Amino acid sequence: MEKEIKICVIGLGYVGLPLARLFSTKYKTVGFDMNAKRCEALMAGHDATLEVSDELLQDAINNHGFRCTADIEEIRDSNFYVVAVPTPVDKDNKPDLTPLYGASTTVGKVIGKGDIVVYESTVYPGVTEDECIPVVEKVSGLKFNEDFFAGYSPERINPGDKLHTVEKIKKVTSGSTPEIGKIVNEVYSSVITAGTHLAPTMKVAEAAKVIENSQRDINIAFVNELSKIFNLMGIDTQAVLEAAGTKWNFLPFRPGLVGGHCIGVDPYYLAQCAQRFGYNPEIILAGRRMNDGMGEYVASQVIKLMLKKGIQVLNSNILILGFTFKENCPDVRNTKVIDIYRALKEYNLNITVYDPWANPAVAKHEYGIDITNELPKGKYNAAIAAVAHKEFEGLDVASLLNDNHVIYDVKWTLNPEIVDGKL
Numbered sequence: 001m002e003k004e005i006k007i008c009v010i011g012l013g014y015v016g017l018p019l020a021r022l023f024s025t026k027y028k029t030v031g032f033d034m035n036a037k038r039c040e041a042l043m044a045g046h047d048a049t050l051e052v053s054d055e056l057l058q059d060a061i062n063n064h065g066f067r068c069t070a071d072i073e074e075i076r077d078s079n080f081y082v083v084a085v086p087t088p089v090d091k092d093n094k095p096d097l098t099p100l101y102g103a104s105t106t107v108g109k110v111i112g113k114g115d116i117v118v119y120e121s122t123v124y125p126g127v128t129e130d131e132c133i134p135v136v137e138k139v140s141g142l143k144f145n146e147d148f149f150a151g152y153s154p155e156r157i158n159p160g161d162k163l164h165t166v167e168k169i170k171k172v173t174s175g176s177t178p179e180i181g182k183i184v185n186e187v188y189s190s191v192i193t194a195g196t197h198l199a200p201t202m203k204v205a206e207a208a209k210v211i212e213n214s215q216r217d218i219n220i221a222f223v224n225e226l227s228k229i230f231n232l233m234g235i236d237t238q239a240v241l242e243a244a245g246t247k248w249n250f251l252p253f254r255p256g257l258v259g260g261h262c263i264g265v266d267p268y269y270l271a272q273c274a275q276r277f278g279y280n281p282e283i284i285l286a287g288r289r290m291n292d293g294m295g296e297y298v299a300s301q302v303i304k305l306m307l308k309k310g311i312q313v314l315n316s317n318i319l320i321l322g323f324t325f326k327e328n329c330p331d332v333r334n335t336k337v338i339d340i341y342r343a344l345k346e347y348n349l350n351i352t353v354y355d356p357w358a359n360p361a362v363a364k365h366e367y368g369i370d371i372t373n374e375l376p377k378g379k380y381n382a383a384i385a386a387v388a389h390k391e392f393e394g395l396d397v398a399s400l401l402n403d404n405h406v407i408y409d410v411k412w413t414l415n416p417e418i419v420d421g422k423l
Contacts, residue, residue, distance in 0.1 A: 003114075005187060008032055008078035010103050012042065012068060014261075014331065015120060015155040016084035018051050018166045022191050023082075024066035030078060032106070036070040043068050048359075050330060051159065076110045080187065081117040083107065083132075084155060086261060088334075093268045093288075095124065097131055104132045108139025111148050116175075118151035118184055122266050124210055124273035125203040128152050129176075150176040151184035152202040154209030159260070160329030170194045174205035210273075213266040214284055219253045220263070221287035224294055227255035227423045231301070237423065238412055255423040256411060257298075257336035257386070258291040259325035264334050295339020298410055298423070302382055303347060305406040305421050311381050316349055319380040319400060322387025323355040323363060323371050327411070330357045337386045338367050352376050356391045375400075382406040388413040 005027050009020035012033040020031040033039055041048060045058040060066035069075065085099040100121055107117050117136060119128045133144050142148050156169040171192045175181030185198040199205040227237045237255060244250050258264045267284050274281045306313055325335040337353075344351055353363075353371040363371045379402045385392060388411035397407055398418055407414065409422040416422075 005080050006078045007080045008075040009082045011085035014049050014051050014159050015157045021052050021060045024060045024064040026191050029066050031068040032075050039068040039070045079115045081107050084120040087121045089265050089268050095269050095272050104135035105139050108136040111140050113147045116149045120155040122209050124269040125207040128202050145176055149180040152205045159331050167193045171196045172205050174199040174202045210266050210270045213263045214270050217263050217267045218287040220258050221290040223253045224255045224290050257294050259334045259336035261333045295336045296343045299340050299343030301421055302408045316381040318349050318351045319383040320353045321385045321392055323353050323358045327388040332358050385409045385413045
């Protein structure tokens with residue numbers, strides 16, 4: 001691009017905000033989000049997701065001119081649009097492209113001749129060109145690859161990870177033409193210190209992203225199945241994996257709950273795409289079934305342990321430690337801890353969920369349950385360490401329980417000497 005690059009990032013969540021903040025160190029950057037309250041909070045210098053520290057955010061605003069807005073008129077002078085909105089699945093695990101359609105409509109209202117729109121949202125191959133671009137064309141009245149251009153650079157954000165931040169993770173880039181691909185790659189490589197990889201086409205880049213998390217999902221499903229087998233055999237899964245891990249090429253996956261907005265969702269996008277081409281993916285969907293059933297499995301194991309210890313199950317008091325989808329992160333999207341909760345509720349138990357990171361109002365709105373940020377007092381019949389928050393390390397869980405109790409450790413967080421069962 002011969003003109004000065006002015007960037008607009010659409011969607012200021014876990015992915016968009018860190019990227020926009022990073023771009024602002026090099027380019028004139030504005031962040032757009034339909035949630036006006038979110039924009040106001042960011043402009044006040046605080047990110048509720050905790051992905052961008054107050055110090056970095058305030059530096060971007062005060063020293064680099066970064067601003068956030070919900071007013072579409074304030075993004076019209078941009079010429080390099082980046083779409084970073086969620087791509088969830090619906091109740092039937094079908095890809096929900098509604099946020100992408102909405103963001104593409106927004107882009108269509110402001111994009112001008114010669115401008116570029118880059119999509120970061122995780123999708124199956126072909127979505128950018130077949131679903132998003134037609135919306136931009138229709139709304140803008142411009143012709144794709146003549147009047148405006150596109151790119152795809154899959155997000156690689158790891159929520160809660162302060163070591164592997166956005167600039168430290170190698171970025172895949174692509175463009176709708178070879179020339180545009182080079183421009184997109186140059187823009188990203190100017191801020192990504194870990195470097196970039198220019199894919200030959202947008203579909204290659206889309207496919208690369210969707211298989212990254214599908215691969216992890218399948219590997220975790222494998223060790224989840226191993227955990228079930230070894231539990232039946234009375235063998236410590238953790239000890240087995242540690243022994244096997246002494247071989248140089250053994251992959252270090254661990255059993256657990258697979259939630260969140262990536263690993264627990266992306267395989268469904270790949271499966272949907274495969275089915276459209278007449279192929280029914282077996283391994284991908286088998287892995288999803290295994291991982292989606294782990295919450296109910298944990299609940300059943302806890303009940304069995306209680307019965308073995310002669311603990312009255314009906315109306316007993318259960319403490320769940322952690323509710324977010326991963327440790328040291330406030331994100332509750334697609335958390336599988338809710339599956340444990342709902343499975344236990346079928347036994348008419350009194351359940352307390354303690355999570356120092358999660359927002360109780362968000363949990364109530366999304367899942368209809370009450371959680372607390374304060375360590376509860378009282379005596380419980382069982383405790384489940386569901387998330388490995390740093391606050392749980394060294395926690396004297398036994399002091400919160402009755403003398404006869406059950407402690408189940410999902411994440412291998414607690415002292416194994418006090419644990420009655422684990423994955």
